[in-house]
Amino acid sequence: MTQMDVKKILFVFRTAPYSTYQAQEGLDALLAARIFDQHADILFIDDGVYQLLPTQAPIGMANIYKQLKSLPMYDVESAYVCQESLGQISLTEGEQPLELIAVEAARLLDLFRQYNHILSF
């Protein structure tokens, strides 16, 4: 691989954790970005907030919640969640898989503008 610039990439997770492979494939891409030393942050929005629930017991798929808990080890710097989407679920602070910054939907455009690229899953 050639010498690479460091870009700021926002990974947007907007699907439920297990109905498709989207969530898992997004996480795989996120870890690849960190392995190649890119700046990677994460945003949960729409049905993506269901990935944050602690009581996941998937059958035959890797547990997304546990993988999210390990993200600080990979130096994923900031994890955002859309405040309105978060309102869909009941999640106490202690149950969060990682430290989350709530962003109002109206402010998301400001967030997106801080990134070179947005990859949506």
Added chain:
Amino acid sequence: MKYTLVLHCAGDDIESARTALDFAGALLTKGHEIFRIFFYGPACALANRYCEYPESQFNPYASWAAFLSQNDLEACVCIAAANRRGLFSQQQSEQLSPPTSATIAAPFVLTGLGQLIEACALCDRVITFR
């Protein structure tokens, strides 16, 4: 500008596959550079050369393959996402039991996620089609 397109659309999501193809064509017409097309998730099925459609209908595989060859573009298909959907390269197919023909062949190549991240690092714009 230097672009990479990332496709997530399933093989039967015709509208999305066609929109991405039209967008890619428009980029070249406007003088932009397409660095790479990355097929991820369900979009790996677009690279399956054994998909058949009635003659009068849009054939996403054939249309994409022709466009990629004509413009000499790099088309990367995520190997893990392809394999879990039953799509294999020639080398992989020979190791299957029983051995079979490759489902993924030129102009598509099976690669890792590093190619997606490299494209993000090197391109001005990365556009996702879902």
